[in-house]
Ligand code: AMP
């Protein structure tokens with residue numbers, strides 16, 4: 123019997139997941155809730171919101187879904203894995219308690235400290251004045267300091283502050299003005315780390331894990347990492363800084379110990395473990411964990427996975443990952459995000475996207491924010507599309523992907539022109 127699969131989410135990450143899942147020889151039917159117009163040729167999109175717990179549950183029960191795959195963090199934090207589990211449904215992703223690895227920086231920092239997993243030195247504060255005093259001990263000696271809201275803050279709850287004033291303002295925003303609501307009830311004040319940032323992705327079933335790949339995101343909106351942070355303007359796999367030796371350190375010092383720590387704490391972690399790491403002079407240190415696949419990292423990870431992904435996700439959800447191996451492609455993969463003019467600030471929607479029919483057959487397009495009318499696609503979000511290519515050599519891959527980018531246009535389209543360049547130095 124083939125597998126009936128429900129994929130939750132609607133972004134570029136989910137389009138990439140749908141593309142990979144749709145290739146599975148054991149798939150019978152793939153649904154996406156709510157999905158996006160780019161995914162329609164791969165699956166049936168059903169108009170249920172990604173955080174409509176009851177709607178998703180009744181759909182999964184009614185359609186006899188064999189496996190649900192959760193893309194974004196919101197339903198995880200809301201406890202969709204717990205809910206589906208209570209109804210005997212198989213679902214890939216961590217429980218709400220385990221998703222605190224992403225949802226609470228205080229939880230994660232305390233766990234890392236307890237189990238001696240490398241991370242920046244830190245203190246937790248519930249009150250603003252002691253936090254301000256603590257900041258001074260760093261800034262008075264000319265050191266930068268990092269202020270982090272405990273909870274999720276749409277990527278805006280972390281400030282790397284160069285001086286006291288900047289750090290103090292960040293504290294006010296988080297704890298006094300409550301810009302992120304309850305996410306700012308506690309703050310983490312931590313030492314500023316220096317080095318290159320790398321992400322590493324593994325899949326865990328609660329006790330076993332399978333390593334996927336390393337990747338580098340490009341968070342700032344403009345070239346050379348200038349301008350405000352975005353959801354991610356591009357990514358590529360296997361950054362050269364992520365050597366074999368570093369990989370061994372990452373799995374031995376971070377991935378394996380954190381999975382073991384979560385199990386020991388009675389909150390086994392099942393799902394994607396996305397480790398955000400700073401590669402410092404003294405080795406890798408954890409900046410953060412995410413409890414889901416990255417966006418746009420998934421757009422470069424999926425084309426690099428040679429094995430059928432469905433048995434892998436199902437085995438993780440069922441605690442049987444020890445029976446699984448994953449085969450990866452050689453070389454690398456790159457993704458350039460095409461964004462609406464103005465993003466990550468205000469932007470317009472409804473611009474016609476041209477050139478999609480002139481692309482090379484080996485180019486992958488993953489939709490993030492589009493709409494469809496009379497067979498044409500229009501912009502419908504900040505991040506609109508990802509242009510993706512896989513290949514062996516980074517230099518020629520960069521040239522190739524940008525040739526393809528040139529073929530696509532919409533009014534006010536903008537993108538970074540330096541994705542993957544860090545891999546060349
Ligand atoms: P986080 O959500 O904790 O990963 O923080 C978001 C971003 O802030 C990271 O991707 C880093 O660029 C930066 N950051 C966080 N913590 C630190 C730190 N201790 N030192 C330097 N940069 C940091």
Ligand code: GLY
Pocket residue numbers: 339353354412415416417418419
């Ligand atoms: N690309 C960053 C993220 O998915 O959080």
